[in-house]
Amino acid sequence: MGAGGTVTRSTLRQQIADALRDEVLAGRLQPGREFTVKQIAEQYGVSATPVREALFDLSAQGLLESDQHRGFRVREFTVADYRSMVEARTLVIDSVIRNAVPDPALPPGRSAAYDDSLVSVRRRAQEAARAAQGGDLDILIGYDLRFWRELGAFFDNVYINDFLHRLRVQAWVFAVPYLRHDVRARDWLWHGHPDLVAAITLGDHDAVRAVMADYNAHALSWADRLAAGDPPPPERASRPTAQPLAALDTPFTTGDPGTHTPTG
Known part of the structure; x- marks a missing residue:
């Protein structure tokens, strides 16, 4: 295969992986859902090779489980899994978040670049908070x-x-099925993103730590609530493996690999 063909296949592989990740995050591909390479290839009108590669990529990311005889299955996470994710995230980010606070000794050039980056992050923060407060889960996840x-x-x-x-x-992926069926979900959508950006902008280490502590405590509190059965686990109704996926908003292309990456 020539260089152009290699780029084309790699691009298609990424587009398929992004599209399927979006399906899982949107709750249209629910935990436990099974499918084969052939089904995905036929649904999206592409060859089996990039589909197989995309599915193995998502398996490596922990979103799918592969079975040699039955194909692939959307991974089912438990409340204990979710709690472990939060705890792991907390341990890692607590040791590095201080690096997000600007060093007063930064030279002018680097300081300007840092300020420019903060503008984009602040915009994302505002959109995420707005979506959380409005209960718009689809927009919130992406931002x-x-x-x-x-x-x-x-x-x-x-x-x-x-x-x-x-x-x-x-x-x-774990949270979406719960949030989709919880009438009080909006009360449990964290929206402190702008507070974190404000603390970082001010270079206030204590404020940064306080916001992150609230973020992590919020997640663990939600895990406690789920463990107590409030709300009860969403039903894992078995779906026929032949059920088609939702149609894509746009067809796959062989151009810009970023044409279908709303969550990345």
Whole structure:
């Protein structure tokens, strides 16, 4: 395969992975749902190879489980899994969040670049908070993941940022089925993103730690509530494996790999 073909296949692979991740995060591909490479390829009108690669990518990210004889299944996370995600996230981010606070000794050039980056992060924060307060789960998930991803760039460690992003995606995958069926869900959507950006902008380490403590406590409090059965676990009704996925808003292309990445 020539260089152009390699880029095309890689692009398609990423588009399929992004589209399926969106389906899971939106709750249209529910935990326990099973499907095969053939079904996905036929539904999206693409060949099996990029589909297989995309599914293995999502399996490596912990969102799918593969079975040699039955295909793939959306992973089912438990409340204990969710609590462990929050605890792991807390341990990692508590040790690096101080790096998001600007160093007063930064040279002018780097300080200006830092300020420019904060403008984008602040915009994401405002949109995420607005969506949370309005109970708009679909918009919140996209902006929340973007917010933390961009903020994580301040850590200057791509491995830590990728790890935390993976944990947040998994946490949302767990949370979505509960939130979709909870009439009080809006009360449990954290919206302190702007407070965190404000604390970072001021260079206030104590305020940053206070917001992060609230963020983590909020998540663990929600886990306690779920463990107590309030609300009860969403039904895991078995779905026929042949049931088609939701149609894509836009067809797959072989151009810009970022054409279908609303959650990244």
